[in-house]
Amino acid sequence: MSDVMKSTITPETYLVRSPLYRLHKAAGAHFDECSSAAQVTSYGDRSAVSTALIDLSVNHRFGVRGPNALAALAAAGLSVPDKPNQCVNSSNGETVLRLSNTECWVLGAMESGACSADSSAFADCYPVYCQDSHACLLLSGEHLPDIMAKLCGVDLSEHAFPKGAIAQTSVARINAIISHLPDREGTHFVILCDSAAAEYLWGCLLDAMGEFGGQAAGLDYLF
């Protein structure tokens, strides 16, 4: 990560920008290129931070829906959850979120930010433009159910919201999709929210995390 710390990449260099890049820049974050955009790699030393909020908005993701959606994804080699409101990891690191009987979203692998395909590869399905309609935030670490309980009326404690579960609900009065990431050590909630409200929710989450010493972080918090 030391190479990244020396990076002089700035988000404005790229045509693609996270809706939150100014906040990261103002906080002195370091960036590296990811998916033809600037990804926050570090917010400085966060080794003592128990809970972190990470912006994954520039990571690739796509959605497909329609009667053929599930079969098409499976045919493409992606794992598809058995029932709605579940998520699973595919072997290449992508996470497949099943949001209904006929709709799935695919999140790029966290480390690379990349997806093996995009919605244009699924001609028999209707595309969902979640890359742009939604910001992608990762809440990672300890106290996550307590933090979310300050923002959300759904019980997200481990017994009610185990790994692999999805809640499509209201967070701080905006719609959001919360996924409890499977197959990872520790607790990680991916929160997908209206990209136009990303700044708003980022502030709400940091405010809720403050009580537990939570802070914004970059990808280096995870790897």
Added chain:
Amino acid sequence: MTSMIDNSMRLNAPMGLLLNRDNAVEFLFEGQRYQGYAGDCIASALLANDRWLMSRSFKYHRPRGPLTMAGQDANTLVQLGGDPNALADRTPIAPNMQIEGQNYNGTLDKDRDAMLGHFGRFMPVGFYYRSFFKPMGVWDKWEGVIREKAGLGRLDLNFEPEYYDKKYLFTDVMVVGSGPAGLSAALKAADGGAQVLLVEEMPLVGGALAYNRFDIEGIEADRLRAELIAKVEAHDKITVMVDTVCNAWFTDNYLPLIQGKRLFKVRAKECIIASGAYEQHVVFRNNDLPGVVMCSAATRMMKLYAIKPGQSAVVLTGNDDGYLTALELNDHGVNVKAVVDMREGAAPMDLIDALSKRGITLHQGYTVYEALAEKGNKRVKAVDVRKITAKGEVGNASRVIDCDLLCMSAGYMPAYQLLCQAGAQLSYADDLAEFTLSKLPEHLHIAGSVNGIHQLDSVMADGQRAAQLALNNLNLSDELPGKVSCSVKPNFDWPIFSHPKGKDFVDFDEDLQAKDIVNATRLGYRDVQLVKRFSTVGMGPSQGRHSALPTARLVANSTDRTVTETGVTTARPPFAPEKLAHIAGRIFDPYRRTPMHHRHLELGAKMIPAGNWRRPAFYGDPNERDACIHTESVHVRNKVGLIDVSTLGGIELKGPDAAEFMNRIYTFAFLKQPVGKTRYAVYTNEHGVVIDDGVACRIAEDHFYVTATTSGVDRVYRDMTKWNAQWRLDVDILNVTSAYCAVNLAGPDARKVLETLVTDTDLSPEGFPFLAYGEADVAGIPARLLRVGFVGELGYEIHVPSRYGEALWDLLMDAGKAFDIKPFGVETQRLLRLEKGHVIVSQDTDGMSHPGELSMTWAVNRKKPFFVGCRSVDIVMAQPQTRKLVGFVLPAESKKPEEGHLVLEGDAITGNVTSCEYSPALKQIVGLAFAGINSSQPGDHIYIRVDGQLVEAEVVNLPFYDPDNLRQEM
């Protein structure tokens, strides 16, 4: 400032469960410095220094001291800085805390308004209702005086807001109250596998076990409390919250808890109320003097705070608990002069023997008829004890006993508030002289003394019974709960001894005496709810915790009814006073920002709200609105401007039936809309009213992209999904408002700017004509191009995925430098489209505007069989039209109408102005207005009332600007 560090009334450990004697805390009360210990409440710290006078009563300014030591009364309300009405018997002391008394004129110790007590006979209940309504105007004279005297405490209007917030909690079982019933219920439920939340209002767990004496030896409570707490602490399924008030019960066990500066919103599958019972006072003259306390208050002082409540005491009781209180006092060095038992021969022999062994005199069948006061009523100094001769009556023989402490217990009232909020029925059992609760809703249970169970072992069993019911509901058990009964009768039937001189208080909060309640019934207020409203009984801070029972008894007695027939007043949330900050704290107010938002700020935009978005109104000095807008509009007309239109709604329709769906939703025809073309789309609701409009782009045979208004898109999308739930057409409907952002590049040089960035599309008038749709690469950004003319100039709406939004703005502004590009705002756009005569739905329309009124019949296809609202459109269009939206002009120097100004024909209102601005392009005032149908033709005149004057405007053809559309189609 004087210092008062005494602590002479402290008892030795282990008394003082709440105290940390290693941590002395100094604070200021009425400017005098006192010392207590960490864990002390304000009242206990003052009592430790032998200060009993803490507050003044509401009406008569009588001296008041602690009554319950549990925050159940208003006798210890104090001012904490800018925070009024803090309960001194609940609020912990803190270093250098500044505390003042309330409601006095002069000083707390010498209150000039205490003389009001002498005029009580002239201020009966409701006197101001009956005194200040005539002669006419008398209220105006008295209002100031009365308001000056009314109210409690001072508000700090310059306070700095503090951080309060809210949090959800989820549990299988919530138990309210951690007394023996609550603890046993929590343990039983947790042992059964349920996740339990145990909530305690006080700072420590145990309820009555923490302060009450349950046996002659005085060992059982401590032993049992320690045992139960150890079990609870060891149990991983029990979460305990102390210093936490459950402030209401709402449907389905939605329970708000207040702890510190946080409001918890609990969702509990099962709820057990083990809230205990309020000890009740005896009504006799001067029963409010400092030094007259509940028995439980005295034991709280000793056990919780290590306070010796007095030197010599009398205990007045109607149950066995008073005897145990006397033993406790005696154990701690208080000289108990007498136990006065209102009952005759009801006390068990072992208790009588225990008193006898300690040399404590017992008077059975007696009561305290009057408490006698030190000078200024600042402390009780003796009591007048008399034989009870009949219900509420005493003999003439008086026995005066000197004392500085009188402890009383007339019985208990269940803490019924939460249960009654849940719809439980409160009934009076005449044989027990106490209220009982029944008819609880499902998943709500009751246990312990609130359930009329008073014996300690029965209370424990009752907690387990309630937990068993909860476990059964949770499918964690199917055992039948055992029955629990109790033979103890703690309530004395009639603990009310009215005195001819009054001051026999029923309600301490409002200084209401027994005669006040009786007089209210004599004035015709027979219903207890009316008595409450007339007398204000139960309306003070303690909300009837002590006044409800004697009031019910007095009203029943005065109206020859039973107490059950009389009932008690309704209990509504909140249970305890809560701050507005708890309700208001951490309100979430979502906002949305376009990808270009920060660019607007950097360019000096004056931002205005647009729904939950913020948009630039114009760029420049906010005080120069008109000049900025005019400059921007002229620039767009002559050069090129750029506006962020990302807030426009976007809906994508894809599938074999997409065209059919569009055709059914919008008024125009869309089946034959060519691919690569845009078309105006008007949406009417089922009443035929125009509620939205936009531009429909046909991307492919089976693919449409349609815009909607900023404020209307959510409704349009919702309606679309609703309609297709009925129609079952094969179409996918996707709201892409946030997925796409957009700008409108407008002005004569717009093409030149765009051509510098687009190389894969022919943007010439022939290659990409007016109303064309196409997809292009804008310097590496995939874009949707719409040739539209909302502002009446050559223009391109450029829609791109949101992630590219800011880069698109940057590229266009950079490319436009050579053409002197300027950004323009929404207000400028409104002016430009007004000049072009374009309607903004919701600004130029209202809840009755049909297409005919708006001259939009050209956008309604009457050949197709159906569109939403078509039948209503037919019906309203068939009616004689009464008004029409028209364009009007006024000379530049004329008084300019504003939106909303009325259009008049004689005295009749025929319409109103919907838009009006000075047009720099036309050098005159232009506007849109609804006008009467008879004044709606070009050349007609309409009369607009502007600031009280009629302004005559001329109706003209639309558009005002470029009527041949040469500029937008260039």
